[in-house]
Amino acid sequence: MPNISFFVNGRAVSIDAPEDTPLLWILREELGLTGTKFGCGMALCGACTVHVEDLPVRACMARLGEVAGKRVLTIEGLGQNGLHPVQEAWLEENVPQCGYCQSGQIMGTVALLRKKPKPTDEDIDAVLSSHLCRCGTYCRIRRAVHRAAEKMGGTP
Numbered sequence: 001m002p003n004i005s006f007f008v009n010g011r012a013v014s015i016d017a018p019e020d021t022p023l024l025w026i027l028r029e030e031l032g033l034t035g036t037k038f039g040c041g042m043a044l045c046g047a048c049t050v051h052v053e054d055l056p057v058r059a060c061m062a063r064l065g066e067v068a069g070k071r072v073l074t075i076e077g078l079g080q081n082g083l084h085p086v087q088e089a090w091l092e093e094n095v096p097q098c099g100y101c102q103s104g105q106i107m108g109t110v111a112l113l114r115k116k117p118k119p120t121d122e123d124i125d126a127v128l129s130s131h132l133c134r135c136g137t138y139c140r141i142r143r144a145v146h147r148a149a150e151k152m153g154g155t156p
Contacts, residue, residue: 043060047132054073
């Protein structure tokens with residue numbers, strides 16, 4: 001088995017596992033980072049969204065070999081220095097119900113706001129429509145995205 005090195009939440013890690021091992025299993029089982037959730041295993045629900053080199057990636061489909069030498073950010077790393085403005089907005093808008101999809105929704109929102117600091121409702125829907133929420137808190141999610149954009153200086 002190859003020894004694959006990469007960075008997770010700013011920390012260098014080295015894993016002995018087959019290159020085709022899903023990143024999700026490495027994060028959860030090997031590194032104990034359980035904030036990234038398993039939802040569908042087919043990149044359809046968004047619960048497993050993390051950032052690889054600042055781009056949103058579905059960890060259930062990303063393979064260990066694909067992240068060699070790269071930076072991976074999980075929901076745990078997002079709030080290392082206190083809550084991120086997106087996490088604050090989520091709480092202020094009372095978005096979470098069961099919470100299962102929330103780490104993926106938040107990671108998707110962070111990526112959206114990095115790309116579009118002043119998103120429209122259409123921008124938000126286009127990005128987050130691929131993140132499924134069984135509780136149906138989509139209206140609160142949209143409000144939280146706008147609030148986070150304000151916190152981050154994007155919209156008035």
